[in-house]
Amino acid sequence: MKETKKVTVPADNEIILGVLNGSNEILEKLYKAYFPMVLQLILTNNGNEDEAKDVFQETVIVLYNKVRNGNFELNSKLKTFIYAVSRRIWLKYLGQKNRNSGNIKDVEEIIAVEPDLERHQERDKQFKQMEHALNQLGEPCKTIIEDFYIYHRSMQAICEKFGYTNADNAKNQKYKCLQRLKKYFFQTTIE
Amino acid sequence: MKSEIEFVEQIESYLLGEISPKDRIAFEQRRRDDAAFDQKVVAHKNFLQQLGEYGTRKKLESQMEVIHEQLDISALKKEILPQTPIIKVLWKKYRLNAAVAASVAILMVLATLFTTGYFTKNNATNSKYSALRREIINIKKSQHAIIKNIQGEFTQPADPGHFGGTGFALSENGYVVTNYHVINGADSVFIQDNKGSSYKMKIVYIDPAYDIAVLQVDDSSFKSFGALPYTFKKSASDLGEKVYTIGFPKDDIVYGEGYLSSRSGYAGDTVAYQVSIPVNPGNSGGPLLDNKGNVIGLISGKQTQADGAAFAIKSGNLLKSISAIPQDSLMQKLVLNKKNVLAGLSRRDQIKKMENYIFMVKVY
Numbered sequence: 001m002k003e004t005k006k007v008t009v010p011a012d013n014e015i016i017l018g019v020l021n022g023s024n025e026i027l028e029k030l031y032k033a034y035f036p037m038v039l040q041l042i043l044t045n046n047g048n049e050d051e052a053k054d055v056f057q058e059t060v061i062v063l064y065n066k067v068r069n070g071n072f073e074l075n076s077k078l079k080t081f082i083y084a085v086s087r088r089i090w091l092k093y094l095g096q097k098n099r100n101s102g103n104i105k106d107v108e109e110i111i112a113v114e115p116d117l118e119r120h121q122e123r124d125k126q127f128k129q130m131e132h133a134l135n136q137l138g139e140p141c142k143t144i145i146e147d148f149y150i151y152h153r154s155m156q157a158i159c160e161k162f163g164y165t166n167a168d169n170a171k172n173q174k175y176k177c178l179q180r181l182k183k184y185f186f187q188t189t190i191e
Numbered sequence: 192m193k194s195e196i197e198f199v200e201q202i203e204s205y206l207l208g209e210i211s212p213k214d215r216i217a218f219e220q221r222r223r224d225d226a227a228f229d230q231k232v233v234a235h236k237n238f239l240q241q242l243g244e245y246g247t248r249k250k251l252e253s254q255m256e257v258i259h260e261q262l263d264i265s266a267l268k269k270e271i272l273p274q275t276p277i278i279k280v281l282w283k284k285y286r287l288n289a290a291v292a293a294s295v296a297i298l299m300v301l302a303t304l305f306t307t308g309y310f311t312k313n314n315a316t317n318s319k320y321s322a323l324r325r326e327i328i329n330i331k332k333s334q335h336a337i338i339k340n341i342q343g344e345f346t347q348p349a350d351p352g353h354f355g356g357t358g359f360a361l362s363e364n365g366y367v368v369t370n371y372h373v374i375n376g377a378d379s380v381f382i383q384d385n386k387g388s389s390y391k392m393k394i395v396y397i398d399p400a401y402d403i404a405v406l407q408v409d410d411s412s413f414k415s416f417g418a419l420p421y422t423f424k425k426s427a428s429d430l431g432e433k434v435y436t437i438g439f440p441k442d443d444i445v446y447g448e449g450y451l452s453s454r455s456g457y458a459g460d461t462v463a464y465q466v467s468i469p470v471n472p473g474n475s476g477g478p479l480l481d482n483k484g485n486v487i488g489l490i491s492g493k494q495t496q497a498d499g500a501a502f503a504i505k506s507g508n509l510l511k512s513i514s515a516i517p518q519d520s521l522m523q524k525l526v527l528n529k530k531n532v533l534a535g536l537s538r539r540d541q542i543k544k545m546e547n548y549i550f551m552v553k554v555y
Contacts, residue, residue: 024254031258039264040271049264057255064251123244130245149239150246175196182238 012078019067030060034079038086045090055093059085062120076111084113133184141177148174202235320457320502322372322492325355325440325473357438357477357490358382358406360548361513363416364523365408368509369476369552370491371397374404382406382550385444392552395520398512401462401504402491405516406552407523419528420544421478424485424506430454434466436490436503437542438477439551446542447474449499451487456502457494464488467499476552479503484533484541 010018010029018026035056042052062085063078087110134142140162147153147161155167155174164170204210205218222229282289304310356373360366367382374380374394383389390413392406428434428451435448449468456463466479470490479488488503513525533541 027251027254028258031255032262035259035262036267036271039267043268043271049268053259057252057259060255061248061251064247068247126241127245127248130241134245145242146246149242150249171196171200175199178199185238185241 015078016067019064027060031056034082037079037083041083041086042090046094047090051090051093055086055089058089058120062116065120065123066116080111081113084111085116088113088117129185133181136184137177137181140173141180144170144174145177145181198231199235202232203239205232206236206239320492321472321495322370323356323440323470323472323475323490324370324373325471325475355439355473355554356475356552357473358550358552359476359478359486360416360419360550361405362526362528363418364526365413365416366395366525367392367406367408367550367552368489368513369404369406370489371399371402371404372491373476373552374406374554375399377554379555380406381553381555382408383553384550385546389553396513396516398515401508401512403489403504403509403512405513405525407521416548418530419548420532420541421480421484421486421548422528422531423510424481424487425510427454427505427507428464428481428487432487433482434468434479434487435538436468436470436474436477436479437545437549438470438474438490439549440471440473442551444546444549445474449501452499457492457500460502462508463491463502463504466490466501466503468501469499470501474501478549480541480545484531484536484545 010026010033015026015030017023018030035052038056038059039049039052042055043049047055059082063082134145137145144158144162147158148155155170158164158174159167159170162170162173164173201210201214201218205215210218222232356369358367358369358373361368374397377394380392380394381389382392390408390410393409394404395407396405398404430451430453432451433448434451435446437444437446439445447469449466451464452467453465455461456465464479464487466488468479468490470477470493474490475492477490478486479490481487485506486509487506489506489509490501490503493501510527513527516525533544536544
């Protein structure tokens with residue numbers, strides 16, 4: 001069969017459902033359907049493809065957080081939302097780089113998304129703080145914490161992976177790591 | 192220390208829902224009773240939630256990274272930006288260079304014009320106003336070349352004039368008027384009438400301000416031109432007046448007609464009229480006549496950069512200039528003709544009667 005260049009755009013509610021379920025397939029569809037639009041926006045406004053990638057991925061994160069927090073009301077098309085968020089992120093970036101004084105050549109209509117972005121910035125700050133704290137933690141603490149709290153692996157599996165003789169030792173180690181992580185997390189403030 | 196570990200473990204199993212129903216009740220009871228304990232639980236819960244969010248985001252980012260890797264970005268770019276034609280791209284890229292180049296070019300043009308004196312007012316006037324004196328020598332030379340080619344030998348023309356113009360009789364006793372610029376710098380001046388008879392002239396009076404020169408026949412054999420058929424108009428003529436002139440732009444007499452187009456001459460010069468009439472080098476000094484055969488002016492020049500703008504010195508000024516001639520410098524009395532015999536005649540008859548009084552002025 002001949003490969004068609006045109007990417008089929010999935011229905012908005014299909015995407016939202018997929019986001020809630022954490023479906024990788026939907027993420028892929030979403031990415032392929034809307035990345036070109038953002039790429040176009042960035043390229044026509046003094047950006048390059050790498051910057052387009054960063055902007056789009058940040059936009060997807062904003063969308064995911066909004067949907068997963070349950071406060072996503074689809075009062076506009078998903079496309080419009082994505083465009084508006086990307087545009088806002090890019091404007092902010094341009095403002096920081098002093099490359100543009102706030103004028104953007106629009107390729108789509110826009111809606112106000114400032115509240116979403118404010119929430120996103122707060123989250124983003126915490127995310128970076130956490131990333132920083134985890135990096136400070138060093139090994140094996142980082143992996144233990146990630147394995148247990150993020151990948152929800154059992155203590156038993158962690159014991160075997162790190163060669164602890166008994167679960168109590170592992171628990172002890174995990175506790176110490178967590179305390180240190182908390183310390184680093186609350187200490188660091190990232191501008 | 193031990194209790195702290197147990198406490199964390201308890202919270203975690205509670206949050207994960209792995210706690211036994213009995214312990215759960217006790218735990219919840221303790222949260223309600225002990226505010227400090229409850230706060231610790233909430234803080235720990237929030238922290239774990241942030242850790243969880245960090246994890247989700249990390250996962251999402253790595254997933255997107257994988258998807259992004261699969262995309263063909265350059266193909267996408269081509270698809271997205273086909274509306275930017277190559278010219279636009281080039282323009283965007285080189286517009287600064289183009290601007291600089293254009294400025295340099297303009298500067299160069301201005302500099303060249305400036306150094307060649309384009310902006311000097313005098314030069315501008317000269318280049319636009321050309322006196323209609325004919326440079327006969329050039330013509331002679333070219334004729335000469337032709338003769339030489341035909342005969343294969345060089346024959347000096349009998350008497351080559353350097354410059355030529357037109358003049359016409361002022362009075363029957365041998366006074367002729369022409370332009371000052373025609374005879375300016377002359378060694379000797381001759382006039383030649385339409386039949387071919389030639390007279391040596393002497394310059395009696397010049398008036399450079401009005402560009403007028405009065406000549407007199409300097410030949411003992413000369414008797415008289417005969418009674419003049421035309422008169423000189425004292426008053427100014429009106430716009431639109433049909434006028435004609437007779438002169439010698441070449442070696443034969445040439446007639447040209449037109450109309451009076453302005454009461455002032457070149458650059459608002461009130462000495463002259465502006466006339467729309469075909470004139471050429473050699474017409475200088477010729478009479479400008481109206482329908483009735485009155486001389487209303489003296490052809491003096493034309494504007495090179497405008498169509499149909501020739502200039503003629505007003506007859507009023509001519510008369511003023513003549514009356515200013517000191518009587519001492521006149522050998523004979525200069526009496527202007529008062530009787531016009533051309534008034535009722537057709538143009539052809541007017542010309543027939545007049546042509547004997549209009550001369551080619553040759554300057555050596």
